[in-house]
Amino acid sequence: MDETKYSPSFETKWYEFWEKNGYFQPANKEGKENFSIVIPPPNVTGALHIGHALNGTLQDIMVRYKRMKGYNVLWVPGTDHAGIATQNMVEKDLASKGIKKEDLGREKFVEKVWEWKEKYGNRIINQIKRLGLSCDWSRLRFTMDEQLSKAVRKVFVQLYKEGLIYKDKYIINWCPRCHTALSDLEVEHKDETGKLYYIEYPFEDGSGGVVVATTRPETMFGDTAVAVNPNDERYKDVIGKNVVLPIKDKLIPIIADEYVDMEFGTGVVKITPAHDPNDFEVGRRHNLDIVVAIDDYGKMTDEALHFKGMDRFECRSKLVAELEGKGFIKNVAEIKHAVGQCYRCHTTIEPYVSEQWFVKTKPLAEPAIEAVKNGDTRFVPKNWEKTYFEWMYNIKDWCISRQLWWGHRIPVWKCEDCGKYTVSEDEPKACEHCGSDKLVQEEDVLDTWFSSALWPMSTLGWPNQTDDLKRFYPTSLLVTGFDIIFFWVARMMMMGLHFMKDVPFRDVYIHALVRDQYGQKMSKTKGNVIDPLEVVEKYGADSMRFTLAILAAQGRDIKLSEDKIEGYKRFMNKIWNAYRFIKINTEGMELKEKPKKLSPASIWIKSRLAKTIRKVEQSLSEYKFNEAASAIYQFIWHEFCDYYIEMSKVHMDDEFSYSIKFTLLEVFEATLRLLHPFTPFITEELWQKLPNKKGDSIIIAEYPEYKESMISEDIEAAMDIVLDTIRSIRNLRSENNIQPSKKIKVYMKVEDEKTQSIIINFKNYVYALAGVDNLIMTNKPDEECIVQSTIYGDIFLPVEGNIDVKKEVERLTKLIKKQEKSLSFLNSKLNNQAFLEKAPKELIEQKKAEFEDVSRLYQKTKSRLEQLKGLVE
Known part of the structure; x- marks a missing residue:
């Protein structure tokens, strides 16, 4: 592979490596805490969409993080049989061949559905793997697996015997097309x-x-x-x-x-x-x-x-x-x-009166309400508790029968002689009321959500008392969308508490919706759908994962565009180039021992790393994925790449030569481990190439540990002054179109002696990072300059040899006219009542933001023009 540029072509290789080596299976470390998640089971008919990508990414971040922290981690994957959707899919397939399900009969039709499931049903599993989700595939579950079906039958029978399941004539929502009852939620x-x-x-x-x-x-x-x-x-x-x-x-x-x-x-x-x-x-x-x-x-x-x-x-x-x-x-x-x-x-539903099976939900809802009130389960963000409570307090009985052939057939047999029901986990030989053997099983199947409601316990082996059930129930975390709080979360709470006498999960993280860049809901009709698989092929899974994570602010919908994903692919490229620089400068180096003396730059970067580790861990503990990702991004892009790597060049041949190279490797290796949960592929690829790695894979390497001893507030305070000076000089260069290769002289006026001393002591960093070859401390420069004020003092850039004042005045005058035209256009738009009434809210907000940005630039341009005009006069 060509190492000169980043390409995500290595991603599938590492996934196969992790899976082959069993890294996704839970360790059995004595004395270590357990951490478990059950994946919200996607429909077996499904294809990966952007909502799955977000949901899976956030879960995988937590799973990989906890695994590296030494927890015994179990992430159970699986799919849902999706009664209505799957039956529709197979019926359409048969119809294309001129066959109706009635032509086959129930038994043959169900066989056809199983065949279809075996052929196409695992497509979404392979798509999930492409995102890098580290589920334990040896424990893959399907809601109609024999063991899960056993759990369904047990629950139905027990609830029936407790008087919590009944049959009644009632008006239900009926789909004339799917020919089945639907719950209010459907x-x-x-x-x-x-x-x-x-x-x-x-x-x-x-x-x-x-x-x-x-x-x-x-x-x-x-x-x-x-x-x-x-x-x-x-x-x-x-x-x-x-x-x-x-x-x-x-x-x-x-x-x-x-x-x-x-x-x-x-x-x-x-x-x-x-x-x-x-x-x-x-x-x-x-x-x-x-x-x-x-x-x-x-x-x-x-x-x-x-x-x-x-x-x-x-x-x-x-x-x-x-x-x-x-x-x-x-x-x-x-x-x-x-x-x-x-x-x-x-299809427009038709209210329809028919005999259906129902669950009495009020007695089941009461403990589920109390569990959230008591904090046994907490919602993050907390405001979703209100949504949960409102529905639970006003809950109606749940219609659980569906007029389908695909699904869990209701375990009830009617006696043709006495007309009474026998309800049993296994097929009965005789009526339990009169002993007749003339029994006919109910035609209906159970609502898909009935089996999904048992997911956290049935996937762990319930009703058998398995080791997995003992170790990993209740699960630690559920990550899901707000749209299935009623469908799924509430029902899992009711069933878990009733049958396991404990909540099914400790935390429920509700993620937001992924919308397009303007905040519009994605839909095929609008043509604004982002296909995660196409994105992965184009930019790599790491780029998409990191984009989703850094945009996942609690309680705020994600505005996603390909431009943003492309932007974070550049971040991957930045990391790749950092590795190349380190490799070139440390190749063949023997890491004999830790350096005794560090350069100020090395003390500073280790201090910043320690604070970044602390921030990331704190953010992940609160499920603030965007804050964790932002902290890592800021550290890698700006502090490590933009500043530390550049500062390291100052020391390549001086007394700090060994320590700077040692620290480059040490910090980069720790940074890859810090980043791994977010972008697993590039971190594994680069970590494997490092001479100072410990272990066989980054996935099981130890997560970087926060050490207070690494923090140096004095050096950080000094470097804040130095970096602010560098940024200000860079701005001056940029505003005046001075070529990056050109070395310049600058003057500085700094009143505070301590600040002045710091800048002088660290001026080798200023020279290297700001393209300066002469920094002169003075109260008044002895030549014509333009000035930029900073919080620490004033920086003066000589006009001669740097700025063609007349030409620059002309350029800025044209720019001001252009900016005034933009401001006038945006202002008229924002004062146009018709636009404000008809335009989408997101577009109006976008125009307001544009107006503010152009206003800021306009004031800046105006200020610079006035300063230059003063020089001409």
Whole structure:
């Protein structure tokens, strides 16, 4: 491999090396703490997206860090069988060959799904590996593995026997496309513009009528009442009367119920218990009939008369036309309202009454609420506790049955003779009530989240009391997105506490969303999706991982762009070049013993390293990944590469020659270990090349230890003065377009004697890093200069030989005009009401930031121009 430039081509080599050598498996170190994580299982159908990349990166940082700190670390990987998604995928595949699942039958179809899973199901695992995630693949789990299925059956049976699982007729969210029930959490609500139809329902006696307002007129064939609010003075006299249901000519009563919103529409609503969850509750309270007008395929039933067999939306348009023709429609208004869609196929869901299995969640939620209140589990950031509590306090019973063939089949058998249920972990031979052998198993499977709720304990071997379960439960940390706090986190809490009598994890870190550079949500329609695999191929996994980590500020969405990733690839290149410099200058060197005397630069860099180690460890303990990454970036790029490496050149041939080379290697090796959890590949590649490494792999090397003895506040204070002087001279050079190769003379006026003494004593660093060949301390230079003030004094740059004043005045005058034009444009934009109302919030913030940046530059340019004009005059 060409060592002259950085290329991430070595990444896959090191992953294979780590895996082959078993470094991802937990050590069994006596007296050491355990640290465990279970990966949020991606769908077996899935492909890696940027959310997975962020989630996996943050987990891997903690896992690698704890492993290097000497913990016994276990990170359990796995995938979820994803009932609806996987069945859809296989059905589509079969449909392309002209086969329906019914043609195969349940058993053959499930065989086909297993075949599909074996062929394509591990694709996401290989993609996860490409990111460098150091999971213990010897413990790879799948939610339908035999052992995990055993756990599912045990939980179902125990909860049933405890009276916490029951079957009931209830209104549920139904997807006519996927042909299954959905929980409230699996319904996505999308704002749509629809129509609100005002329909008159005539009184039975023909003396007028009431007008109801509805967005779904097709459901009227299932109406069993109309309702008004008992406190609504407009309708007190009509409560108890009957009205005629239009088209159907059926009498239905007017009832009073406080559920009715007097402000909405006319204050009169049609009640359709079979097709609206609120109406269902009203129907229960008033003992109304349940009339199903739309079937489980979204088609109209016999109740819809001549509309029978029509699709519900086709029926709507034809019914509205008939109602208009007969004079029943009194008004039609446009309305914006939230329409529920299936989270998988985006079909509009249909509320549907059917028999389903439910878990009583309130008794399970109470201990889970207390556990967070008591601090047994903590949320980071803490504000997510509020979201968790709000949902848990208002929790509804959980519909756990799904009308699918792929999944954990419900372990319930109905007796054909006595009609009672036998609930068992194993297939029963006879009915436990009457002894009959005529048993038929439930057709439905369990909601995917039922098995996922057991993940922290089932993956560790429960219900068997395995060594892993004893050692690693409760797990130490869960890293996940806020969108599955209800789906998954809350349910794991309930199940863990109920069956293990302890929380499933100590800490829950909720990471933010990854958005595009303007803060917009990524979507294929917008064309702003960043594919992590494409990014890895282009820039390397290390570059992407570090970008995600340094942007992962708590409670703030990540604004990601390829430019940022490319920027951090330059950081990898900086590290690579630092190694090349060290190699050239230390090759063949024998590291006999630690140097007795260090140069000021070496004392300073070791002090800065110690403080960086402390900052990184403190930040990781609080899951402040961005602060940890920023501290490392600042140390490597600026302090080590920009300053220390440059200062080391001063000492290559003097009394500090050995100590400077020794320190270069020592600090660089420690820095690679410090950085390893964030960028595992480049750190392993370079660490392996170092003569002073200890051990076989950086992944199991000791994490750098913070030592207070390394800190030297005096040297740091002195170097602050020196570095500020260097930066100020560099700025002067840059502003006046002085070539980097040109050596310059500068004057300095420093009032404080101690500061002056420090600059003089360290002037060899100023000469080397600022391109100075003569630094003169004076109160007043004896030639024409331009001046720059610093906190320690004034720096004077001679005009002669450095600045063509006339030319520079011309350049700055043009620049000022350009900046004024930019300011005027941005100002008009930010004062344009139409722009402020229509533009995305992120774009407005971007323009404000641009305005501030240009304003700062403008003031700076103006100040320099005035100074130069003063010289001309």
